[in-house]
Amino acid sequence: MKSFFRSLLFLKLLSLCAALSLWYVVTTNISSLTITVPVEVVNVPEDTLLIASSVNQVAVRVRGPSFLLNTGLDGLKALKVALPKDVSQRYVVPIKPDELSLPSGVSVTSVDPSEVELRFDRKASKLISVEIPRAGRVSEGYRLQGVRWEPDMVLVEGPAALLQDLKAVETYPLDLATLSESGSQELSLRKPAGSMTLSADRVTVAVDVLPIPTKRVFRRKRLEIRIAEGENRRVSPKEVRVTVSGPRRVVEGLSEGDVIPFVRLAETDKPGSAVMVSVDRPAGVAIEAIEPATVEVRGDGSLSTKQR
Numbered sequence: 001m002k003s004f005f006r007s008l009l010f011l012k013l014l015s016l017c018a019a020l021s022l023w024y025v026v027t028t029n030i031s032s033l034t035i036t037v038p039v040e041v042v043n044v045p046e047d048t049l050l051i052a053s054s055v056n057q058v059a060v061r062v063r064g065p066s067f068l069l070n071t072g073l074d075g076l077k078a079l080k081v082a083l084p085k086d087v088s089q090r091y092v093v094p095i096k097p098d099e100l101s102l103p104s105g106v107s108v109t110s111v112d113p114s115e116v117e118l119r120f121d122r123k124a125s126k127l128i129s130v131e132i133p134r135a136g137r138v139s140e141g142y143r144l145q146g147v148r149w150e151p152d153m154v155l156v157e158g159p160a161a162l163l164q165d166l167k168a169v170e171t172y173p174l175d176l177a178t179l180s181e182s183g184s185q186e187l188s189l190r191k192p193a194g195s196m197t198l199s200a201d202r203v204t205v206a207v208d209v210l211p212i213p214t215k216r217v218f219r220r221k222r223l224e225i226r227i228a229e230g231e232n233r234r235v236s237p238k239e240v241r242v243t244v245s246g247p248r249r250v251v252e253g254l255s256e257g258d259v260i261p262f263v264r265l266a267e268t269d270k271p272g273s274a275v276m277v278s279v280d281r282p283a284g285v286a287i288e289a290i291e292p293a294t295v296e297v298r299g300d301g302s303l304s305t306k307q308r
Contacts, residue, residue: 032063032109037100039116040078045085047123051159051195054117058095064106081116091118121159128156130203131168132187136177138209141248144176145208151200154189158196166192171203182208211247215288216254218242223277223295224262242279243288250284258282263295273297 038057041050058079079100081093094115097108130152138144154169171187184206189198220239240261244251260280269275274294279287 030063031066032061034059034061036060038078040080041083041118042080043083044120045083045087048087048120049123049159049195050118051121052119055113058116059112060100060108061110061112062102062106063109064103081118083118087120089120091120092116093118121161123157124160124163125155125157126163126166127153128166128169129153130189131170132203132205133170133173135173135175138176139180141212141214142180142209143212144179145182145210147174147205147207149187149203149205151203155199156192156196158193162193162196169198171205174205174207179207179209182206182210211249213245213286214248214251215243215245216251218244218256218259221256221259221261224260226262226264240277241289241291243290244279244281244285245288246285250282254282254285259285261290265297269297271297 036057037060039053039055041053044050079095083091092115095111095113097111100108102108130149132147132149134147149171156163156166156169169189169192171189174185174187184204186202187205188202189200191198219241221242222238223240242259242261244254244259258281261277262280263275263277265275274296276294277290277292279290281287
């Protein structure tokens with residue numbers, strides 16, 4: 001029996017030594033640590049906007065047992081600043097250590113900065129026109145006919161002081177240098193300020209680009225006579241001059257065989273009648289002038305020219 005009590009006493013002494021050792025380690029291994037805590041503003045009134053904060057985070061110096069500093073601060077996510085309902089345009093909030101949720105045994109030794117200054121403004125909305133800035137010029141041989149966009153106005157919400165002087169909201173620039181034909185594209189709107197919101201974030205832009213007409217003269221073009229089969233008529237003179245216009249690429253690519261002047265004679269075209277000269281040409285090519293513009297039917301069955 002005595003040996004049993006001796007063993008029990010030994011275990012108690014061993015447990016006491018272990019507890020004293022743990023207490024010594026915990027109480028003597030004290031260290032400090034600086035952590036960065038973000039500032040979160042809550043309870044902002046619906047008709048009020050936070051437009052500026054002196055800081056977005058604070059540096060908190062804490063002291064306590066090392067094992068708590070290493071593992072017990074995970075729950076410290078943010079420093080929440082609650083606002084009164086009647087907050088003014090300027091509100092200074094002192095940072096109180098007791099507002100931080102820290103584990104028992106950990107204390108705050110300093111907070112830098114010790115206060116946060118917040119600035120507010122009344123929330124307002126305003127219908128603002130949209131403008132499209134332009135960069136570069138359209139490709140050579142083309143001209144910009146017009147630019148249209150939808151929507152041409154957006155509703156902007158933001159601080160009343162900023163909205164008061166806001167006249168327009170711009171998109172990112174429209175690059176004209178890449179355009180050689182009409183079409184549409186979307187451009188993103190640029191926020192005038194980060195505290196503002198827009199009723200739309202993109203604008204559909206329709207661009208009208210037209211080719212600049214280029215003229216070309218075909219001289220001494222043989223006149224084609226289109227008459228009923230079996231008839232034999234002569235033309236004098238046998239050639240006319242034709243001036244055409246159209247897109248540069250089309251006009252410069254025309255061959256002699258693409259432009260054909262002709263007259264079509266009917267049975268009613270008696271001697272002395274004036275007959276119009278027409279021209280066959282590719283689509284997209286316009287006739288600027290035909291010289292001579294008409295021919296006159298003569299009694300001998302031949303044709304002579306007559307300037308209209």
